[in-house]
Amino acid sequence: MTTLNAGLVVSLADPRDGLRRIQEAERLGVQRVWSTVGGANVDAVSVFTAAAATTDTIGFGTSIVPTYPRHPVVLASQALALEGLAPGRLQLGIGPSHRPTIEGGFGIPMGKPLAHLREYLTVLRSLLWTGKVDFHGEYFRIVIDLPPTLQPTTTPIPISALGVNAFRLAGEIADGAISWIAPVPYLVSTALPALAEGAQHGNRDMPPLIGHVPVAISRDRSAVRDAAARMFGSYGRLPFYAHMFDAAGFPVENGRLSAAAIDELVVSGSPDEVRARLETIQREGIGELLISHVPVGDAAAEERELSGIIAA
Secondary structure, three states: OOOEEEEEOOOOHHHHHHHHHHHHHHHHHEEEEEEEEOOOOOHHHHHHHHHHHOOOOOOOEEEEHHHHOOHHHHHHHEEEHHHHOOOOOOOOOOOOOHHHHHHHHHHOOOHHHHHHHHHHHHHHHHHHHEEEEEEEEOEEEEEEEOOOOOOOOOOOOOEEOOOOHHHHHHHHHOOOOOOOOOOHHHHHHHHHHHHHHHHHHHHOOOEEEEEEEEEOHHHHHHHHHHHHHHHHHHHHOOOOHHHHHHHOOOOOOEEOOOOOOHHHEEEOEEEEEEEEHHHHHHHHOEEEEEEOOOOOHHHHHHHHHHHHHHHH
């Protein structure tokens, strides 16, 4: 049996339940838990910091921390707190999020998202990795050092990516590219070559592609489609995702994902069938699988079964 490099997305909407689920995931052998940070939701970095004090080995990944609402020095201070409790267990995924959220919700002008992300990553990595930053750009002008009591840490900083330019940027400067609800054929035919191109431009080794894969432990395809549409249907109304689905060959109609798109996105079946498909996806060049559970029946039981499937 092939060893999967896979982590599990855990909902932290209820922080106490989120802590329990992280502890359970560690007990079942899950290598890493992932969660999102966005809008006015519970902050994953904060919950992960609490979880770091009550676990021993499990890794933590943010997918992603939106860059616009959170100053990079503030995020660095949060990451240092988590690293101090759980050294080497954090992947700090960052990304620009989406205009409806950032401009419509927060009221923050986005300007050029990838240019902003490039500067943000430069500042964040310099402060975390070297303990100081002296940067003067279009979006940030920062000169600051860590206090002598804090030691720098080489926390990996992957970035979110949907389009070709974002994957190129990840290849050039980031520690990985994180996809979200992107069909695997699109990741293989579009994302991986763009990631390699960016790495070549940056004269560096290609960082890993962290590919999001929704999974349902069910052979009832109709029920899987319905459940996935409830979880991911709203993404078709976000312009960045609509463009990606169009490029992937699954045009969004009236803001809704097609049944064909959902069928391509979601891995489903018996535990053995799911495991086999995940192993195949890993062999196609996806460096790490970011698994989100699509509940169809007994959500808690299915999540435990999924944890067992992807456990180390």
